[in-house]
Structure formats: C-alpha cells, structure tokens
Amino acid sequence: MSQQQQQRPPHVRIFDASQVIFYTFEEMALKNIRSNLDRLFDKSLTDLIRGIRNNKDNEARYIASCIEEIKMELKQESTFVKANAIEKLAYLQMLGYDISWASFNIIEVMASTKYTEKRIGYLAAAQSFHDDTEVLMLTTQMIRKDINSPNMYDSGVALGGVQSAAVNVICELARKNPKNYLTLAPVFFKLMTTSSNNWMLIKIIKLFGALVPLEPRLGKKLLEPLTNLINSTSAMSLLYECINTVIAVLISTSAGTPGDHTTSIQLCVQKLGLLIEDSDQNLKYLGLLAMGKILQTHPKAVQAHKDIVLRCLDDRDESIRIRSLDLLYGMVSKKNIMEIVKKLMEHVEHAEGSHYRDELLSRIISICSYNNYQYITNFEWYISVLVELTKVEGTKHGAKIAEQIQDVTVRVQSIRHFSVSQMALLVENANLLLSGSAQQRSNISEVLLAAAWICGEYWEHVRDLDGVLAAMLKAKPSLMPGHILSVYVQNIGKLYAALLGKAEAEDDWDAVESLDNLMMSKLPELELAEHLEAQERACTLAAMLRVLEQYHSRKEKVGAEVCQLYEGELNPVAGKAQRKVPLPEGLDLDVWIGEEWQESASESSDEDEAEKTFGQMRVRSEFANFGGPPRYESDEEAEPAHQKKPKKKASTELTPAELEKRKLQREREIQSNPYYVKGTATQPKRPTEFQMAPKAEENGTTSAHLNIQSPLEIPGVVGLSRYMEQQDATLTWKKAKKEKKKTTKKGKKKRHDTTSDEDEAAVVHQVNRHDGEMPENAKSTDDEAEEKTNGLTDEFKALDVNLDEPLRPDEIVRGPQAYIRQTVSHRPLMHPYAIDEAYSMEYQGPLQPRPPTTGPLLKKPAVETEEEKEEDRKGCGGKAQEKEEGKNPWSDGHKRRTGCARGHK
C-alpha cells in the first residue's frame, strides 16, 4: 500500500490516468492489450473491499452481485483474471460465504506458472478445502508436482519453511502416542541441553512432561538440568514450562518410588509464588494453574502460600479468582475453614456477574461438605452460612443449599434444635421471602422445601408449633412450585398430628376444635393445587380430617393413632444398602409360593382387566354415541368380547414369562430406589451416615465463631427484627445446649480429642463412616478394607469414594491388556509391572516355536531387553558404572550439558 502511494503523483486526475495508459501502450506487446484492458475494468480485491465498505446498508446484495461478477471472471481464459477472482473469493470466504463451488477454479489458479498467482491459489485452497472436497486428488497431485519443482519458491509455497518444524511435528506426534517416542528421549535430551532456541526448548520440555509419566527414570535425569534452567533462564515462558515439567516429574515419582524431592518442590513453589505475586496477570494466572497441579501431590507445600492465594480472590480478573478458588480446596483445614468461608461470603456479596457468584456458592458448599463435612467443627455456624446463602440474589443453588440443610440436620442430631429454630423462622417468613423476583423465588422456595420438611420431621424442636403450622397453611399454591407444596402438605400433617397429640393429652377440647377448624378452613385452598402430587396429598389429608372431626365431635381421642402415621426416626440410607440386604435362606422367587395358579386365577385377573377396558369403552362409546349412529355401541361391545378370548389364552400361556418379567421389573424398581422404606422426595442424597464426633468440638469453638457469625447476620431478606429474634433464640439455646453437651457427650469428645490432628481426623472419620452406614440386617461387608484404601488414595479427587468402587478392578485389568498388545517391542522401556510380566509370558508362548535366528523382529526385542537390564541395574543401583557409560544414552548428554553455556535473549 505504501509503495503504491509513493508512486502515485500527488494530484492525478482521471484523464491523467488515460495518459499513463497510452504511455504504457507503446511498450506493450499487442496481445497483452486485450487482457490488460479487461483487467482494468475488473474489480481488484481492494475494489471489492472498498465496495463492501461503501455498501454497508445492503452488503449482502452487493456481495451477491460481486459473486456473479466473479463467476463471469472465472469463465475467462486468462489465469491472471482468474487469480484475481479467486483472491476475491478467498476474502469473501472470511466473511462467511461458501466458496466450495469454485474449488476447481482454485486448482486452476494453483496450477499457474506464476508465483504470485500460484500463491493465491494455495491460499484459497488452504482456506476452503477439507476432507470432503471433491478435487482433493487433484490438489494432492498438484502439491506433489510443486514440491518437486525446481523453482524454490514453488516448493516453498507447498511446504513452508523447514526450520524447527521437525521438532514441532515429532512433539505433536508424540503427544498423540507418547509411548512410541520414548526411544527418542535421549536425542531430545541432548537437544535440550545444547539448544538455545527457546521455542524449541519449550516444545521439548513440554514433550518431556508428557513422557515422564511413562518412564520414571527419565524424570530423575531431567530434574537436574531443569532445575538449572529454572535458575538460569530469564525467559518467563521457558521458566514456566520447566516448572510444569518438574511438577510432572514430581507427580510421577511420588506415585512410584518415594524419594526426597523437597528441594525441587520448594524451588517450584517458590518460583510459582513469585509468578503469582507478579503484577502481570498472565503470570499470575499460570502460577495459580501450576500451583493447582502441585496441590494434588504435595498439598503441604502449597499451604505455605495460603495468603497469596487468598489475596488473589480479590483480583479484578475473574479467571484468576476462579483459579484461586480451585486452590482453596487444598488450603482448607479445620482451623481456617471459618476464616476462608467468611472471606468467600464477603466475595459473594460483592461479586459481579452471576457466573462468578454461582461458582463461589458452589465452592463454599463443596468446601464445607467435603468428605462428609470433614472440616466442619461447628455445625451451627454452617447452618447460619447456609441460611445466609439463601439470601444471595439470583443463584441457581437453591436446591443444593436445601439439600445441605436437610443433610446436616439429618446427620447431626445435636444440630437439629438450632436448625429447626432457623427453619421455623424461614417458614414463618415465607411470604416475605417469596416476594422477590421470579428467579429468586424459585431458589428460595427450594430452601423452603427443606425448611418445611425439617419443621415437620423434627417438630419436637419447634418452639411455636401453632405459628409454624399456621404459616405453612398460608402457603399459596399460585406462588409455590408444586413439588414444594406437596412437601408442605405432608408436613402440615405431621405438625397437625403433633399438636393434636398435645391437645388431647391435656384434654383441651377447645384447642382440638380450633385446630380442626384451622385445618379445614385452609386445606380446601391447597386441594385446588395444580400439581397432582400436592393436590392428592391435600385431598387425602382433608379426607382424613373429616373422619377425625367425627371422632372429635364424639370426644373420642385419636391423637395417638394419628401420630403413629408419622412415627419413626428417619436415617440416611447408604447407597448400597439395598445390595447389602442378605437374601433370606431358602427364598426362591421363581418357585411358586402357594399352589400353582390355575385357570380361574388368571381368568379372574383377566376379567378385571377386561372390565376395566370394558368400562372405559362403554363410557367412551356413550359419549361417541351422542348423536352418532346407534349401531356403534353394539360393535364396541362385540369387539372386546372378541378380544377377550384370545387374550385370555395368551395370558395363560404367557403366565410364567410374564411373571418373570414382572418380577424383574419389581426388582429393578426396588434396586433403583434405595429409599423405598419411606418414599418422600426429601430424602438426603448422601448415602453415608455421619458420625456425631465432630460436633463434640463445638464447645471449644463457640466463643470463636460468635465473632465470625455476626457478619453473616446482616439483615437481608428475612428482615432485621426477625433476625434479632433468631439470634436471641440461638443464644439462649446455646447456653442450654452447652450444659447438656458437657454432661452427655464427654465420652465421644475425649475419643476425638486424642485424634484432633487434622490429617488423622480424616482417617478417623472414614472409619467411623463405614461403621455407621451399614443398613439393618446387612451382612458385614467384605470389601470394607478395599474402600478404606481407596478413600486414602483418592483423597483429593472424589467426594463419594464408594461409588467408584466397582470400576477399579476393571480398569486395572483392562489397561495393561491393550497396552501390551500394541507395544510388545517397546516393553523394555516400561514399568516392570508384575502384571506385565504375566502378559508378556503369554505372548512369548506363540513366538517361541519359531527359530530365533531367522526373524529380525524377534532378535530386536532381545537386544532391547538386554539394554533394559543394564539400565535397570544402573537405575536401581544408583551408581552408574564407568565402563558402561558409553552405552548409556544419557551419559553423552550429561557431558555436553555441562560444557554448554546457554544464551537467552
């Protein structure tokens, strides 16, 4: 562009241009005139772009006309014109226009003899051709021809540069299947210690990062040069990749041989700390990312940087905040969880953007509930946190919060009183809570589900039963989702039963009557709920009340019977509870229980069915006959009679199969529903029962958490006065509770105090959990030990370790199988797993009969195994033998490295 401008006379007019043209005519060969003149009136790419810019309003129409022009141009003979047209098409492709129709023309331009034109063709091809392009064969031929071309630039276009491409390509290939490239490791090692091209170094170091998990000895070799690089390089990119690979080395070695790598870890963590504290946001982000990797294997080392990470939570960059949230998992302990969560809560308040806020919420919950509330010592505090979280605007975590509240309340008996007092407040203020926006309403109502259920289930802890019942009866079907309404109705029943029991015990018939009246006045509204479940429950309850009213009118006491409906403690059921129920001896579901069903039995059931259908049909036909032809009904009646006979036969024939099917179905249903004991929708999800142990520590921390709790009590949706009331309730209860605890829970507390060290506590919980989760009548588990070990190794990965259990053996068995089969020849460089040995023995079987001297394929592995033995000896012995140094692929690199001075820009 600048060239053109320089050549341009300052004030040329159109007629000047014609002069220029005439001037050039003289020097031109005549045959060129036509094509050049054609060219003058064609649009160049620049013209096209300018035109598009000038036609912003009707761009599509303008481009359509341009494409028509291009089609015309492509029909011309001149490759010059064609190249110009293709150039324009390549531009239009960028704007989203399909140019596949011109693929043949692109090939034509690619075939041009001129470099400039050929280049246009190649560009267009690169932009638009793909696997399904029809002219692909032609294209590859074209490229082959051009690569062989004597003209260096032709092949240049086809190939591109050939610089560090080799390393790039091998790195890319090795990433896909690293095992095949392990043999190249020495070559790369040499390159790494000699090259000064940072890009290549980065590539090689990254490649080593991928290879290290497959070859632990490589890691040992790498540590030293990488450490040197970390200390010497000034290029941040190189430094960062070195740290990353060192981390990969540490991860791979920590899984295998336990070595002392504290210095390397310290170095990495220290350097990463510098990165995180750097003002450059990119370095900060990457530092946190790498720190997260160290966290998986060396959480203690990372914990030293807790303050830096916490500071990153205040960063203005959301990605950095989310990365530091990731790290928080590893930083949480019993001591600091309150502090960290408090900080996170502050962030929730100030967070902009719902994504980050939701992320924060779910992190708070997952940190707190981690490993069955391992870090929580004060559940009152946790309940307050959860209640506070319900006030957060626009969250999608209503259900999650509700589940947590329920779960904690079910698992931790001692918290129930506090929890119920909080939930009762929520229920009583439901109208206030539901006055927000639609989205907020849906969230808060999920929490109301938990609140209602808790109030109903643990009514003995409710201070003001009448108030709560009245509040629940006020529920508006129009405002509340149906599934929550149905929980409401169910728990209204529980509260009613409780109140009735009390009133009857005191012979307070006025109270009974007013209670019945209250119920009967409010229930009809709930009976009109659109949600079927809610409606059904309301109708059932109302019908029950009508019966009860009759009894009450005769002054007969029925409270005890009503209470029985809701009796029984509800415990968390283990996910595997159903599996663990032992099969009663001698139970064979395939055998007839009584005498075999005779015709009569099946007939009667058949007739029932027939009657059903019959009845339906009759109703239908009546309606259909309304004004219709009269013969219709008789037809209808005749049809089922016809059907009835074959059906009966079929069913009697099918009886055993059908029974089998039904039985299977029933089993499946029962299996998929571990909560079939009491089928409310409000069962806690977590399958394990929580042990009461941690709550014993509440005593020690009550004074501490009071300060922390206060910022949580900021008046929000619930309202100031209510919250004050709530706090009062909390305080008075706490005093009472303290005394109670001191007397009752001492034994447990002592036991826990001995193991109050955080790490050990985790183990204690796991053991306890296993004891607790056994369902009644269950056989003592055979795989308990297995679970324990699983829980320890996956400490940072899964919350519900038990669920993964069945997969493990499969993985272990299958992995090596495929692995060995593909890479028998590469075996020497792999882990000497015992299981590998077994498989390799299998494979040697069929190979042995052949004469060992003839097959080169057979000979090669033999050589390699020898080398491996050598290397093994060195690796295991630790001391390299001087004699064999020449054969050691690493020795060469070592020498060169020490002699090499690396230059960095």
Place this chain on the structure above:
Amino acid sequence: MIKAILVFNNHGKPRLLKFYHHYTEEQQQQIVRETFQLVSKRDDNVCNFLEGGTLIGGNDYRLIYRHYATLYFIFCVDSSESELGILDLIQVFVETLDRCFENVCELDLIFHVDKVHHILGELVMGGMVLETNMTEILLRREEQEKLEKQEAGISAAPARAVSAVKSMNLPQQIKDLKLPDLPGLSNLKNAF
C-alpha cells in the same frame, strides 16, 4: 498445536481467519461471534487466557489472545503449546506486520489480507509454529516481494497505474487513522 487463528476488530468484524481444523463457513462465523462475545467483555488489565466457547471444545484447548488498539489477535491452542510462548508469538506476528506495513493499522489488514496471510504462513503452517525469529521472517518476505516484482515486471504497470487512480478515491485520512504505538512493544522481554 494451534487450532485456529482469528483476528477481528473491536466490533467483531473478522480481519483474518485461519482454521487448522475444518469448519464450515457457517461454523466459522459462529465461532467468530462467540469468541468476540467472550473476549470483548474482558478488560485490558486481565489475563489473556480464556476457557469456554464452542471453539474450545474440550479441556485441552484454550484461547490465548492479545488486544492491540482496534484489533484482537486470538489463537486457539491445545495443551501442547506454551501459553506464554503463544503470547510471544502473537507479539512477533504483530511486530512483523508492523515492519512490513510500516506502522500497521487495521486498514492494512483490511486491504492486504492476502499479505497478512502470507506473513502468517511464514510463522505458522498447518497449526505448527515454523519460525519465531522476526528477521528470518522478514527476509523471506523480502525474497517473496522480489519475486513478485520480477513476475509483475512491465506487464503489471498499467494495472498499477489504474490502482493508483482508483486509490485517489480513498479519503486522505485513511492513513491518519493509524494505530497509536503498539502497546508492549518496548517492554518486550520474552521475544525469541
């Protein structure tokens, strides 16, 4: 490996698209739109890495971008590429453009997208980085230009004259819209 290179302006108008995976034109435009949505929301003082969006299908991929005046340069790469390395590569790319166009601005990219493609072709080929040394790239570029001139020779003279006349219509202020000095040019410590 690099999956795609996108250059678009502050309004999301594409200035250069290079995909090393096949996407239909429709998908490409969708990717541009979505990436623009992601990138344009971000301040200049936040980090240059991004996760999410259709282009980045899978955990392995992420977006690495730089924002220069009116243009966004976005590279979508997998985990085999070094994040900081790619940032440097973008810098090298832009610096090379700056040398080739003498104070590069958006208009240069608009009207010379072919040249930009050729320069990019020297840096990245088939999703692999070929060359990171700027002088080396400029050398290639000069060689190519020489060849262009040789080929064009006298026969292209009238064409050039016509294009000179045509460019008369260009408002004079086009070049005045020049970018301010490239940010980060002076404090470039990580370049290759």
